[in-house]
Amino acid sequence: MTTNTSLLERRKVLGTAYRLFYEQPVHLVRGEGVWLEDIDGKRYLDMYNNVPVVGHANPAVVQAMTQQASILNTHTRYLHENVVAYAEQLLALFPKELNRAVFTCTGSEANDLALRIAHEVTGRRGVIVTQNAYHGVTSLLADMSPSLRPVAEHVEVVPAPTSLQGSATEIASEFAAVVDAAAQRLAAKGVPVCALMVDTVFASDGLYLPSQGVLAAAAKVVRQHGGLFIADEVQGGFARVGGQWWAFQQDDVIPDMVTLGKPMGNGHPIGAVVVREQWLHDFGTRCRYFNTFGGNTVSAAVGLAVLHELHKLNATQHVQQVGNDLGQHLHALTTHELVQAVRGSGLYWSIALQGNDTHTASELAVLLVNGLRQEGILIGTCGQKNDALKIRPPLVFAKEHVSLFMEVLQQQLQQINAVN
Incomplete structure (x- = not known):
């Protein structure tokens, strides 16, 4: 995986107010629909960006x-x-x-x-x-x-x-x-x-x-x-x-x-x-x-x-239908020991985390966000302590994407439990 150290170094001209996502920053070069692609050709399922509501590069x-x-x-x-x-x-x-x-x-x-x-x-x-x-x-x-x-x-x-x-x-x-x-x-x-x-x-x-x-x-x-x-x-x-x-x-x-x-x-x-x-x-x-x-x-x-x-x-109905499917899967996670609460509707959800003996909720959120990024799924965090996962994909997100996301999210939760 390419890490463009030259580009990172040159980025200092933008000043210290700017921030990058993820421990290993993503160097994106194109997008289409709910997908983003990095400089190495790796594709990411975008479950974070609410701006391209009708899909990247519509x-x-x-x-x-x-x-x-x-x-x-x-x-x-x-x-x-x-x-x-x-x-x-x-x-x-x-x-x-x-x-x-x-x-x-x-x-x-x-x-x-x-x-x-x-x-x-x-x-x-x-x-x-x-x-x-x-x-x-x-x-x-x-x-x-x-x-x-x-x-x-x-x-x-x-x-x-x-x-x-x-x-x-x-x-x-x-x-x-x-x-x-x-x-x-x-x-x-x-x-x-x-x-x-x-x-x-x-x-x-x-x-x-x-x-x-x-x-x-x-x-x-x-x-x-x-x-x-x-x-x-x-x-x-x-x-x-x-x-x-x-x-x-x-x-x-x-x-x-x-x-x-x-x-x-x-x-x-x-x-x-x-x-x-x-x-x-x-x-x-x-x-x-x-x-x-x-x-x-x-x-x-x-x-x-x-x-x-x-x-x-037919956005209002499409989002409701796909969101109901996503919500059912997310609410099923409330039995997991690291999950405190699931909140949301349509295609905007948060998963509030709770800490364990090893990590605070905020630290767990960082681990999950970066783990998902490595597996090709982009999400963010929210909450006063950044202790909740933020999920808000483009509205062209569909049910087949729900299955992909949930499989990887459950794997990441299991891995964190296994390590800790």
């Missing part, structure tokens, strides 16, 4: 991108059919209350814009997030992403549902209570809450899916305090959870704003805020928003192609 998406790029690429200050058609088709996937779209280039930009809107329409600054949340890379978002660094003074952190105990009903009630307490703390500090921003699958917190009432309960409380509910669907959106287009639809709640990102373009950078008309009207009359590349004609063509491919796949 031909229809590539064709739409190159065809539009060869004709015209410009911004939203000119009329163009692609941009309007994309907004119309995107909004058709949402409840009627969410009837306006503003395009950005990334999920970070979308979250940043959603907070700007919330600040403007409420006249407030306070924000509530969960304990290990990650919402983006701008300075504003880093200040409210405790997984990156300590939060700012105007941000209150609450325990995620993954860390709460009891029945689903009890957890929803407790989550609402901690959001209520956080809103009271913000008011006491003189920065009343403008928004609760929640990743609707609680991915960074270890995955809490399905939501089982926690989103509706928390949204009700924050609105009672005069704040808005912003659903960050960068992770959970576009049929990822199965059965529905959006993770928030598993709950009896309609957000004030929904933010979208990575999967929109299957690798091409697109993001968006989908918002109730009243909030965008109030924002738009007081200030303006323009993004040179947000909603450009090429991005719109790509977005349309992705939607077409998702419909062609």
